[in-house]
Amino acid sequence: MKKTDVREMLPLGSTMFYILLTLASGERHGYAIIKEVDDTTAGAIKLSPATLYRLIKQLLADAWIDEVPTDADDDPRRRYYRLTSQGRDIAKAEARRLADLVRVARARHLLPSAAL
Amino acid sequence: MKSPAVSVFLYRLFMLACPPQFRREYREQMTADFEDIVRSERRHNGIAAAWLASIRAYADLLATGWAEYAAAFGSNAAQAWRFMAKSPGSSTVIIATLAIAIAANAIVFGFVNALILRPLPYVAPERLVAIQEYFTNEPAISGSSLQDSMDWAQRNRVFDGLAAYTSTEFVETGKGEPQRIEGMRVTSDYFHLAAVKPSLGRAFSPRDMRPGAPHVAVISDALWHAQFGAAPSAIGSVLRLNDRSFTVIGVAPAGFQAPGSFGNPAPHVWAAFRTDDASRGARNFETAARLRPGVSVGAAQADVDRMMSQLARQFPQDDRGSFARIVPLRQAYFGDVSSLVPLILGAMFCLLLIACANVANILLSHASSRSREVAVRLAVGGSRGTIVAQFLAESLLYSAVGGALGIALTAIALHAIRALPFPEGIRAETIGIDAQVVAFCFVIVALAAIFAGVLPAATLARTDLTVALKSAEHGSPGRVQKATRGALVVLQIVLAVTLVFASTLLVRSLMSLSSVDPGFDYARVALSDTEQMPRGARTDRERAAYGSAVLHAIRAVPDLRSAALIAETPLTASGGYNWGFSIVGQGRRARMQIASFNVVTPRMFDVFGLRALRGRLFGSGDSLSSQPVVVVNEAFAQTFFRSADALGRRLRVNGVSRRIVGVVPSYKIDSLMQPAPPQFFLPFAQSPLTTFSLVVRSGASLSTIGREVTGAWRSVDPEIPRIDVKSYSGAVSIQTLISQMEAGLFSALAIVALLLAATGVYAVMGYSVSQRSHEIGIRIALGAGAGTVILLVLRTAFALIGIGIAAGLVISAFAGRLLQSMLYSVGPDDVLTFAAVVVVIGTVGFVASVIPAARAARQDPVTALRYE
Numbered sequence: 014m015k016k017t018d019v020r021e022m023l024p025l026g027s028t029m030f031y032i033l034l035t036l037a038s039g040e041r042h043g044y045a046i047i048k049e050v051d052d053t054t055a056g057a058i059k060l061s062p063a064t065l066y067r068l069i070k071q072l073l074a075d076a077w078i079d080e081v082p083t084d085a086d087d088d089p090r091r092r093y094y095r096l097t098s099q100g101r102d103i104a105k106a107e108a109r110r111l112a113d114l115v116r117v118a119r120a121r122h123l124l125p126s127a128a129l
Numbered sequence: 130m131k132s133p134a135v136s137v138f139l140y141r142l143f144m145l146a147c148p149p150q151f152r153r154e155y156r157e158q159m160t161a162d163f164e165d166i167v168r169s170e171r172r173h174n175g176i177a178a179a180w181l182a183s184i185r186a187y188a189d190l191l192a193t194g195w196a197e198y199a200a201a202f203g204s205n206a207a208q209a210w211r212f213m214a215k216s217p218g219s220s221t222v223i224i225a226t227l228a229i230a231i232a233a234n235a236i237v238f239g240f241v242n243a244l245i246l247r248p249l250p251y252v253a254p255e256r257l258v259a260i261q262e263y264f265t266n267e268p269a270i271s272g273s274s275l276q277d278s279m280d281w282a283q284r285n286r287v288f289d290g291l292a293a294y295t296s297t298e299f300v301e302t303g304k305g306e307p308q309r310i311e312g313m314r315v316t317s318d319y320f321h322l323a324a325v326k327p328s329l330g331r332a333f334s335p336r337d338m339r340p341g342a343p344h345v346a347v348i349s350d351a352l353w354h355a356q357f358g359a360a361p362s363a364i365g366s367v368l369r370l371n372d373r374s375f376t377v378i379g380v381a382p383a384g385f386q387a388p389g390s391f392g393n394p395a396p397h398v399w400a401a402f403r404t405d406d407a408s409r410g411a412r413n414f415e416t417a418a419r420l421r422p423g424v425s426v427g428a429a430q431a432d433v434d435r436m437m438s439q440l441a442r443q444f445p446q447d448d449r450g451s452f453a454r455i456v457p458l459r460q461a462y463f464g465d466v467s468s469l470v471p472l473i474l475g476a477m478f479c480l481l482l483i484a485c486a487n488v489a490n491i492l493l494s495h496a497s498s499r500s501r502e503v504a505v506r507l508a509v510g511g512s513r514g515t516i517v518a519q520f521l522a523e524s525l526l527y528s529a530v531g532g533a534l535g536i537a538l539t540a541i542a543l544h545a546i547r548a549l550p551f552p553e554g555i556r557a558e559t560i561g562i563d564a565q566v567v568a569f570c571f572v573i574v575a576l577a578a579i580f581a582g583v584l585p586a587a588t589l590a591r592t593d594l595t596v597a598l599k600s601a602e603h604g605s606p607g608r609v610q611k612a613t614r615g616a617l618v619v620l621q622i623v624l625a626v627t628l629v630f631a632s633t634l635l636v637r638s639l640m641s642l643s644s645v646d647p648g649f650d651y652a653r654v655a656l657s658d659t660e661q662m663p664r665g666a667r668t669d670r671e672r673a674a675y676g677s678a679v680l681h682a683i684r685a686v687p688d689l690r691s692a693a694l695i696a697e698t699p700l701t702a703s704g705g706y707n708w709g710f711s712i713v714g715q716g717r718r719a720r721m722q723i724a725s726f727n728v729v730t731p732r733m734f735d736v737f738g739l740r741a742l743r744g745r746l747f748g749s750g751d752s753l754s755s756q757p758v759v760v761v762n763e764a765f766a767q768t769f770f771r772s773a774d775a776l777g778r779r780l781r782v783n784g785v786s787r788r789i790v791g792v793v794p795s796y797k798i799d800s801l802m803q804p805a806p807p808q809f810f811l812p813f814a815q816s817p818l819t820t821f822s823l824v825v826r827s828g829a830s831l832s833t834i835g836r837e838v839t840g841a842w843r844s845v846d847p848e849i850p851r852i853d854v855k856s857y858s859g860a861v862s863i864q865t866l867i868s869q870m871e872a873g874l875f876s877a878l879a880i881v882a883l884l885l886a887a888t889g890v891y892a893v894m895g896y897s898v899s900q901r902s903h904e905i906g907i908r909i910a911l912g913a914g915a916g917t918v919i920l921l922v923l924r925t926a927f928a929l930i931g932i933g934i935a936a937g938l939v940i941s942a943f944a945g946r947l948l949q950s951m952l953y954s955v956g957p958d959d960v961l962t963f964a965a966v967v968v969v970i971g972t973v974g975f976v977a978s979v980i981p982a983a984r985a986a987r988q989d990p991v992t993a994l995r996y997e
């Protein structure tokens with residue numbers, strides 16, 4: 014997919030972006046995603062399974078993520094997902110878009126300058 | 130750790146809110162995650178937090194399910210829209226077909242709803258009942274007696290308000306030219322029955338009905354504005370009505386719908402009866418009552434039975450042999466007509482089915498070219514459910530667009546219908562689009578979508594993958610589809626046969642009703658409104674003298690030589706009037722009997738072209754001072770004297786013994802559909818009534834007659850209001866109005882049905898020919914002539930049409946039975962009608978299939994073969 018196409022997908026919904034962020038650090042199953050999103054947002058986003066899988070269904074259909082074959086000794090009910098390269102591109106593009114926004118916000122003194 | 134069984138069970142239950150495909154895909158994972166969430170919440174935050182998390186998850190399932198379904202429908206609708214735009218021709222046909230069928234249904238519903246189904250416009254109308262009095266030997270309603278009504282009002286234990294009333298026309302004098310005012314004579318409880326209080330002044334009280342009480346009236350809001358400028362001082366002022374002074378005591382509220390005025394022009398004056406106005410034997414009042422809350426019709430009937438047996442013991446002379454029946458007011462008004470409603474709805478439903486069959490057929494013919502698409506979708510794992518959903522979305526879109534057009538058509542049509550010249554009393558102003566009509570349209574649209582979409586969807590969903598993938602390359606339909614479409618054509622023909630049969634029966638019935646011989650000749654006869662005897666004429670002698678003077682003056686005008694006075698005009702709204710009599714000389718067996726009765730001047734028989742069969746007619750020699758006489762009709766002689774000759778026998782009427790001097794032919798009185806009833810006539814000169822009409826046979830125009838009658842009458846009585854006459858045949862034609870409406874309605878439905886069915890046959894044959902063009906091309910190339918090819922195509926068509934007609938006739942035979950009560954002199958098994966239907970449907974079917982057949986025969990074999 015070309016770059017312009019990636020831009021057209023933005024901005025992402027925040028829930029969807031958190032899912033991509035979670036998967037950016039490796040393959041996860043559903044409950045792991047739910048828990049990690051809960052942790053990173055300090056409980057601000059509590060995903061419920063139906064919402065999660067509705068988004069996963071979309072992400073799979075758009076080929077931003079794919080399913081990882083499971084090991085035989087795993088819980089057979091679990092399925093693991095990981096980012097595709099396209100999904101990673103989109104997550105990166107969204108992160109850049111947000112970083113740009115933050116830079117502008119700093120320049121306008123809406124945020125304390127620098128820190129890190 | 131033990132899994133939280135209850136909350137998991139509930140979670141699986143709520144999962145049903147999601148589309149099946151989604152459930153199948155993610156059920157196990159979602160359940161596992163849910164269990165983990167609940168377990169972790171419980172461990173860290175306690176049981177309450179666990180339940181809170183569960184509830185959040187349930188709500189999430191519902192929201193997700195809704196979102197999934199909405200998205201699916203959106204994509205289906207978008208796809209349907211693309212399909213519609215891709216084939217504008219068939220889309221137009223489909224939408225037009227649906228619009229016509231939906232509009233036809235909505236128009237008929239709007240009409241029937243406004244005139245029949247809507248609740249009566251009274252306060253708590255469901256508690257209003259009519260009390261109808263009958264005589265055991267007289268099946269027709271005889272009207273109730275004022276005295277009986279008064280006794281019921283006093284003695285009953287079941288009613289909250291009971292009143293007798295009759296519609297009448299008052300003549301108002303004393304303010305310029307005398308005027309006619311529509312009104313009602315009512316008993317004191319009338320406004321209580323209506324549950325309405327006057328907006329000004331008071332309603333009637335029982336005191337107003339006492340013999341000799343001053344005459345009082347309540348006037349309508351409109352009259353109050355017109356005559357009194359809406360001044361409160363109207364109360365207490367005096368109206369001169371029918372030569373009597375009525376004190377205005379009250380004004381009815383604006384928009385008051387008066388019970389009992391149904392089918393009559395809106396009344397503007399209500400006058401209280403006085404008990405000295407009528408005798409117990411005079412049964413010419415309607416009675417209505419309001420059931421107390423919680424009282425059933427059955428309980429009220431029992432109470433009325435009890436009162437009637439009391440009255441029969443108390444007044445054997447008048448009330449023995451009479452009984453009364455309680456009928457909900459609605460049924461009393463619409464009894465005959467409302468039995469029509471299911472038939473009309475059935476006919477509309479047939480039409481809708483025909484239209485849907487058409488649409489289904491067109492969708493199917495597209496479907497066969499799409500069977501490859503369907504097969505591919507099935508092959509890649511699309512569920513049959515989604516394919517059905519896709520087709521339903523398509524047909525729903527079509528019917529929604531068709532429905533919108535249909536509602537617009539309905540609005541236009543109902544507007545036009547409202548402007549038709551309805552007879553007075555039919556409240557046509559309520560016809561129009563309202564919430565009920567729109568709601569009905571929505572139901573019809575949904576039904577249409579289901580009927581038109583399910584069959585193609587089901588057929589396609591059953592597509593056999595391998596066959597479809599192979600044969601779709603040729604675009605030829607599968608066997609199932611072919612059979613389905615054949616069945617649809619047969620269904621259309623069956624329904625069309627039934628509708629055409631029903632409408633033909635009704636038209637034939639109307640034709641025989643219109644040509645029925647009423648037994649008297651009213652061509653060139655003009656009829657006046659009902660006129661009142663002036664109050665100055667108190668005695669029979671004075672009344673007879675007044676009538677004779679008026680008639681003398683009128684007959685002096687050359688145009689009006691053939692004029693007569695008559696109390697009851699047959700086959701008009703006034704219809705018949707029943708009176709009691711007994712046969713003299715039957716000793717103690719002489720009991721009160723009842724028959725139709727009339728009071729006429731001698732020329733009346735002449736005006737209506739009636740000659741004496743035996744004996745003589747009335748003559749100028751019959752007067753108050755001569756022997757009392759009576760003339761009876763043939764039916765009377767046969768009913769009450771059997772074979773014995775009635776001439777010379779005596780009847781006792783109102784205590785006077787009268788000799789039968791003549792027998793005249795019977796004529797129809799109440800309705801063209803009913804046989805002529807027994808009737809007896811009294812000479813006006815011996816028994817003048819206070820109301821009568823003028824009939825005159827004349828070649829002059831109605832306006833001339835009216836002017837000349839008014840002039841002549843005023844030379845005798847200057848107080849008479851202007852007299853308008855109408856043609857007698859016009860008055861009688863209202864008799865056939867209902868039949869005309871029935872026949873018109875069903876004919877319109879049948880014509881639309883026929884057209885739609887013809888389109889269906891045409892479309893299917895056209896399609897079948899296009900599918901067979903290869904085969905036909907080969908045949909032509911091998912030397913088959915045009916005739917052979919046409920025959921080949923027609924053979925298929927006529928197999929379908931033949932089956933349709935045969936099955937349709939069987940169903941028609943049953944449908945005809947349902948129509949029986951609406952038919953006159955035509956049986957539901959009328960052979961001629963059956964034959965006509967076969968010819969009509971056969972012809973239409975032939976024409977619709979011969980066109981594509983001829984096209985097939987003309988085709989160039991080279992083209993057809995090259996296409997291959």
